Amino acid sequence: DGGITQSPKYLFRKEGQNVTLSCEQNLNHDAMYWYRQDPGQGLRLIYYSQIVNDFQKGDIAEGYSVSREKKESFPLTVTSAQKNPTAFYLCASRQADYGYTFGSGTRLTVV
Amino acid sequence: GQQVMQIPQYQHVQEGEDFTTYCNSSTTLSNIQWYKQRPGGHPVFLIQLVKSGEVKKQKRLTFQFGEAKKNSSLHITATQTTDVGTYFCAGYYNQGGKLIFGQGTELSVKP
Numbered sequence: 001d002g003g004i005t006q007s008p009k010y011l012f013r014k015e016g017q018n019v020t021l022s023c024e025q026n027l028n029h030d031a032m033y034w035y036r037q038d039p040g041q042g043l044r045l046i047y048y049s050q051i052v053n054d055f056q057k058g059d060i061a062e063g064y065s066v067s068r069e070k071k072e073s074f075p076l077t078v079t080s081a082q083k084n085p086t087a088f089y090l091c092a093s094r095q096a097d098y099g100y101t102f103g104s105g106t107r108l109t110v111v
Numbered sequence: 112g113q114q115v116m117q118i119p120q121y122q123h124v125q126e127g128e129d130f131t132t133y134c135n136s137s138t139t140l141s142n143i144q145w146y147k148q149r150p151g152g153h154p155v156f157l158i159q160l161v162k163s164g165e166v167k168k169q170k171r172l173t174f175q176f177g178e179a180k181k182n183s184s185l186h187i188t189a190t191q192t193t194d195v196g197t198y199f200c201a202g203y204y205n206q207g208g209k210l211i212f213g214q215g216t217e218l219s220v221k222p
Contacts, residue, residue: 033209033210035212040120040217041214041215042117042199042212042213042214042215043154043199043201043212044212045209045210045211048209058209090153090154097159098156098159099144099146099156099157099158099159100144100146100154100156100201100210101156102153102154102155103153104152104153105153
């Protein structure tokens with residue numbers, strides 16, 4: 001079955017630590033996205049990539065970094081510069097003129 | 112900047128009652144999409160509206176796109192407990208190629 005796989009499902013980060021969230025898709029979609037969701041709020045765009053080896057900052061990119069070396073993969077690193085990283089992180093992909101397909105998400109908690 | 116406002120934030124209904132959520136953008140949208148997120152889950156794409164004044168139906172769900180392509184609504188007729196979740200609208204703007212999500216409407220249905 002085609003889809004998006006995010007891992008891990010739950011992640012705990014210590015203060016000052018960088019962590020990387022994995023996102024892999026086998027849908028052959030060109031565009032991929034990372035969103036952050038806080039309780040009771042909508043989705044806010046962190047980074048997006050419309051093609052391999054290219055990506056753009058979204059609305060809340062500070063404290064995050066990404067790479068897009070392969071079409072299938074779009075990992076997100078939450079750096080120590082992100083002061084409030086506890087949230088639900090969603091990865092999505094899209095083929096032109098259609099809706100987004102989301103992964104099942106990663107819940108990140110700072111301990 | 113580009114922003115999509117969605118109301119209400121919460122809606123509690125008795126099973127069998129109707130439900131409507133509204134979205135509004137300050138600028139013209141290229142298209143609007145609707146998603147449903149079940150509690151603890153990830154957003155799932157429902158539909159995309161592209162044309163001015165467009166109306167689409169999916170069983171008990173009716174989606175409308177305003178004539179000016181600045182607002183949209185989702186109406187559910189005779190709600191069921193399976194309709195529980197948060198409904199998000201998301202506006203796509205020609206500039207920037209990114210989807211902007213509304214804050215979502217959380218629907219609870221009392222049997």
